[in-house]
């Protein structure tokens with residue numbers, strides 16, 4: 283991590299302007315190459331899913347079952363992460379293709395796209411890592427930072443985090459309902475009920491598709507197809523959980539208090555996004571399979587830039603961070619995952635005492651302006 | 653709700669051939685995909701073209717009659733000066749390109765049964781819908797009983813007449829068709845007086861006119877026949893009579909997008925620029941494909957200059973500009 287110099291408020295705004303410039307540059311250069319990328323990827327995903335399901339129909343041959351399940355799991359991961367997540371962010375809206383547009387896309391997971399867009403694009407991306415605002419901090423169920431009050435229930439969190447990994451898609455769908463806000467009156471129970479119905483309908487469709495329709499179509503291969511689909515769904519869940527937790531919860535990712543938001547400038551917003559996010563190192567295929575959430579920093583700085591551009595701008599973002607003396611956290615998947623789990627285990631126990639970053643100014647004096 | 657564009661977005665066509673008509677005009681032969689509804693000669697169709705990864709919609713008259721043996725339809729495009737889409741279509745489109753098609757629409761068509769005497773007055777690329785009608789007549793008219801058709805067509809020079817060769821040979825072959833070609837660079841612009849000379853009974857005929865705004869307006873002013881016998885097709889909206897409304901911030905509530913709009917850019921274009929899926933058709937205020945609900949604010953009708961709009965009004969985004977901050981439910 284570069285030097286001890288900390289950005290002054292002036293520098294912070296300069297940092298923001300540099301990022302704005304970078305963003306404008308990318309937007310001006312969007313074109314056929316990018317459109318070709320997403321269309322090709324969708325075509326590959328569709329073919330993978332088809333061949334996966336076809337292979338599973340022949341799953342009395344064990345290798346066909348393994349290959350089919352693997353193809354289907356890969357297809358589901360691509361669909362949810364590099365395609366669905368990013369399309370729903372509006373990253374491809376600039377093409378004006380109604381088939382690849384944030385307002386029309388529905389994805390292969392339990393969360394209805396609409397609800398997810400609200401809880402993710404708006405709540406999480408706007409209030410990233412702000413305690414009491416960003417519900418993604420531990421998905422409201424885990425204690426992942428010392429600033430969250432300890433409660434004996436957290437003793438069980440290593441266990442239920444593992445469970446959450448397995449059933450991640452349902453976890454997200456229920457989490458989107460913001461049920462914990464109902465008792466305090468911050469959420470209208472009627473609205474929650476309507477959303478619950480939408481979630482239930484979506485889950486029903488998903489279950490019918492993977493656990494009834496396709497197995498029935500397979501006739502004698504009913505059971506292997508059902509098991510293959512289930513394995514693919516579980517694998518996708520665990521993978522998504524792993525990548526997403528590595529994005530904000532490893533050592534190095536910071537959390538903030540609400541007063542940090544008061545009068546927050548563009549530059550400060552960028553800095554908060556940067557400090558709250560961690561990248562994962564890897565090759566091109568890994569980045570695609572992670573939906574380019576391995577470039578979590580770039581994604582949080584520019585949530586609506588097409589994901590195929592993150593790898594290209596990453597070295598420039600990193601160079602900017604170095605120039606402004608800001609940390610740029612990145613590590614291997616193994617290291618980041620280890621770090622996340624260490625945190626989940628440590629935070630299951632009470633303590634340690636620490637103040638959120640707004641109160642530890644000398645190092646990162648982003649509060650200087652407020 | 654199903655987005656109207658969705659259906660349009662689904663309907664594709666493949667460009668089979670691009671044939672130069674003049675130095676700056678070309679005919680695109682398009683094979684429509686499944687779902688295409690046969691058009692009536694004279695109708696237009698919205699065409700969506702991907703240029704540098706972005707989809708652009710424009711309207712073009714179909715220049716062929718339906719029922720071609722090869723199953724294709726054609727549009728004939730003139731590269732407008734500085735025209736983004738038209739230039740791309742004329743100069744850079746390769747056979748094999750896939751384009752999007754909307755639904756054929758428009759009332760600039762021949763009635764059933766045919767009136768006995770017809771007059772077409774066209775200029776430049778305004779010949780395109782009329783070419784489709786002539787094509788249609790050709791296949792349906794028997795020479796002896798056919799109607800009496802006069803075509804008065806203007807173009808700068810003989811070489812610049814779109815479909816020049818075809819029109820001349822058609823006129824030579826068909827007794828029912830009289831062609832008057834006017835080359836405006838040497839003979840000057842066609843005036844209503846010229847029309848009366850070339851076709852003395854012109855106001856007694858059923859008339860179809862398509863060309864530059866000035867010509868259309870002049871003919872409409874001199875028309876003395878019944879209004880329902882004069883058919884006018886405009887390729888461009890009537891010029892804005894009043895300039896400069898205030899403009900303002902436009903919020904698209906369905907998609908959560910926002911953009912600043914000046915007082916002379918249609919909300920349709922503002923929305924497209926912001927990445928909102930804007931339904932559209934003719935893009936000039938005639939088809940109502942683009943209507944959207946106004947949640948708040950007021951808009952200026954770009955054809956009349958009138959500022960209007962109450963909460964819940966359905967407005968045509970292609971001819972409405974922002975008059976102050978506006979919220980549209982799209």
Ligand SMILES: Cc1cc2nc3c(=O)[nH]c(=O)nc-3n(C[C@H](O)[C@H](O)[C@H](O)COP(=O)(O)OP(=O)(O)OC[C@H]3O[C@@H](n4cnc5c(N)ncnc54)[C@H](O)[C@@H]3O)c2cc1C
Pocket residue numbers: 696710711712713714727728729730731732733734735736737738739777780781886887888934935936
């Ligand atoms: C019902 C209908 C039918 C049409 N049929 C045809 C057709 O058969 N063949 C055809 O070539 N065009 C036709 N047009 C016009 C076409 O839709 C486009 O407006 C035209 O091609 C210019 O688009 P552009 O993207 O190239 O220009 P833009 O980039 O949008 O505009 C660039 C410049 O061109 C000017 N311009 C805009 N429209 C026109 C126009 N119609 N003619 C000349 N200059 C213009 C603008 O004022 C601007 O200065 C039709 C339009 C309508 C409404």
Ligand code: FES
Pocket residue numbers: 931932933934935936937938939940941942943968969970971
């Ligand atoms: S697009 Fe036809 S009326 Fe607006």
